Amino acid sequence: MATFRLQGSKVLAVDMTGDTVKAKNGSMVAYDGQMAFKKMTGGGEGLRGMVTRRLTGEQMTVMEVKGQGTCWFADRASEISLVHLRGETLYVESSNLLCTDAGLRTGTTFTGLRGASQGNGLFTTTVEGSGQAAIMSDGPAVVLRVTPQYPLSVDPGAYIAHQGDLRQDFQSGVTFRTFLGEGGGEAFQIRFEGDGLVYVQPSERNTVGGDV
Amino acid sequence: MPFREVNSRVVEAVIAPGQKMFSQRGAMLAYRGEVSFTPNVQGGQGGVMSMIGRRVANEATPLMTVEGNGTVMFGHGGHHIQVIQLSGDTLYVEADRLLAFDGTLTQGTMFMGSQGGVMGMVRGQVTGQGLFTTTLKGHGAVAVMAHGGVIELPVTPGRAVHVDPQAYVAHHGDVRNKLSTALGWRDMVGRGSGEAFQLELSGSGAVYVQASEEKL
Numbered sequence: 001m002a003t004f005r006l007q008g009s010k011v012l013a014v015d016m017t018g019d020t021v022k023a024k025n026g027s028m029v030a031y032d033g034q035m036a037f038k039k040m041t042g043g044g045e046g047l048r049g050m051v052t053r054r055l056t057g058e059q060m061t062v063m064e065v066k067g068q069g070t071c072w073f074a075d076r077a078s079e080i081s082l083v084h085l086r087g088e089t090l091y092v093e094s095s096n097l098l099c100t101d102a103g104l105r106t107g108t109t110f111t112g113l114r115g116a117s118q119g120n121g122l123f124t125t126t127v128e129g130s131g132q133a134a135i136m137s138d139g140p141a142v143v144l145r146v147t148p149q150y151p152l153s154v155d156p157g158a159y160i161a162h163q164g165d166l167r168q169d170f171q172s173g174v175t176f177r178t179f180l181g182e183g184g185g186e187a188f189q190i191r192f193e194g195d196g197l198v199y200v201q202p203s204e205r206n207t208v209g210g211d212v
Numbered sequence: 213m214p215f216r217e218v219n220s221r222v223v224e225a226v227i228a229p230g231q232k233m234f235s236q237r238g239a240m241l242a243y244r245g246e247v248s249f250t251p252n253v254q255g256g257q258g259g260v261m262s263m264i265g266r267r268v269a270n271e272a273t274p275l276m277t278v279e280g281n282g283t284v285m286f287g288h289g290g291h292h293i294q295v296i297q298l299s300g301d302t303l304y305v306e307a308d309r310l311l312a313f314d315g316t317l318t319q320g321t322m323f324m325g326s327q328g329g330v331m332g333m334v335r336g337q338v339t340g341q342g343l344f345t346t347t348l349k350g351h352g353a354v355a356v357m358a359h360g361g362v363i364e365l366p367v368t369p370g371r372a373v374h375v376d377p378q379a380y381v382a383h384h385g386d387v388r389n390k391l392s393t394a395l396g397w398r399d400m401v402g403r404g405s406g407e408a409f410q411l412e413l414s415g416s417g418a419v420y421v422q423a424s425e426e427k428l
Contacts, residue, residue: 009361
């Protein structure tokens with residue numbers, strides 16, 4: 001299986017011995033040995049995957065990298081975190097997904113109101129199976145543990161991914177003060193309950209909720 | 213004179229009397245002591261021929277001479293800075309990535325077409341880096357800029373390194389570089405993986421690669 005390691009916090013090195021990984025199109029910065037790059041039509045997962053991605057707006061342009069040697073990936077100096085999956089599902093925005101083991105399945109899922117408040121649409125990407133994935137964030141990501149006793153609320157603009165057995169709920173603290181322009185600037189949150197991990201970045205995307 | 217890294221985006225250099233250093237114009241952030249900054253009208257060292265060479269080669273990033281007695285902090289555009297120590301070998305770097313370097317280093321330009329023939333010339337067009345690159349040779353330190361952090365990858369005989377032209381920062385040592393293509397019909401019809409062109413570096417030395425595919 002391909003080995004993922006971080007070289008610094010912004011470059012992902014993948015050691016490969018004839019195996020394959022899926023990576024964001026154009027994210028290779030260097031390689032040694034023998035590598036072949038192939039764009040996966042419509043982002044992989046066959047025709048059905050392509051059609052759902054088109055419909056849901058979770059477009060990914062993914063390439064398949066197969067080879068022998070080391071391949072280095074980076075994207076616009078984003079910070080990279082490694083995620084180990086053991087038969088679980090990782091939920092991540094397609095724009096934050098850098099690279100996955102080829103053995104992991106990717107799909108799309110409905111997120112409800114949360115997605116709309118994030119400005120990322122109503123759907124998110126899922127990565128399922130056993131293996132490694134690399135996700136990107138604006139600034140070093142913080143991994144927060146959620147247990148049944150300790151639920152967590154996250155700013156939609158700072159959320160990047162989550163894994164485990166989590167329920168997510170959209171919370172709004174909109175009061176009449178918000179409408180008077182006296183809001184705290186934190187009118188919307190995503191609340192996670194259950195057992196799992198949430199990845200949060202130290203920066204906020206522009207969201208609809210950020211202004212209220 | 214070595215650079216002291218203040219943080220990932222600022223370096224500090226000690227200027228002693230009788231020594232000088234070159235830096236990109238406007239890259240000084242602060243200084244202590246008696247230090248003077250003079251624009252380099254001659255366009256670097258190496259006399260008139262070298263000046264003309266640089267003008268023609270479009271590697272004429274405005275430099276200034278830094279002289280005096282004190283310490284100077286350099287930084288530019290919030291870019292990450294990588295300090296490279298040269299011990300008699302040659303560093304190849306694009307002029308606009310040069311932040312500051314020791315005055316004892318010999319500066320020159322190299323025609324990329326002389327390495328790799330026609331592909332060398334195509335390289336400049338594809339990478340948007342032009343046909344010429346700046347060379348620095350001798351013993352001393354060089355501070356180069358990059359978007360995001362920089363990793364150093366060793367190039368050893370029999371283990372060539374391929375680099376995305378946009379992520380390439382600089383290289384040193386006895387290294388040959390040529391443009392390699394993985395152009396298939398898929399790239400022609402716009403279905404490429406986005407990795408159609410690479411710089412192939414072979415020989416022995418090291419190449420510096422930035423964690424981004426954005427130009428400075």
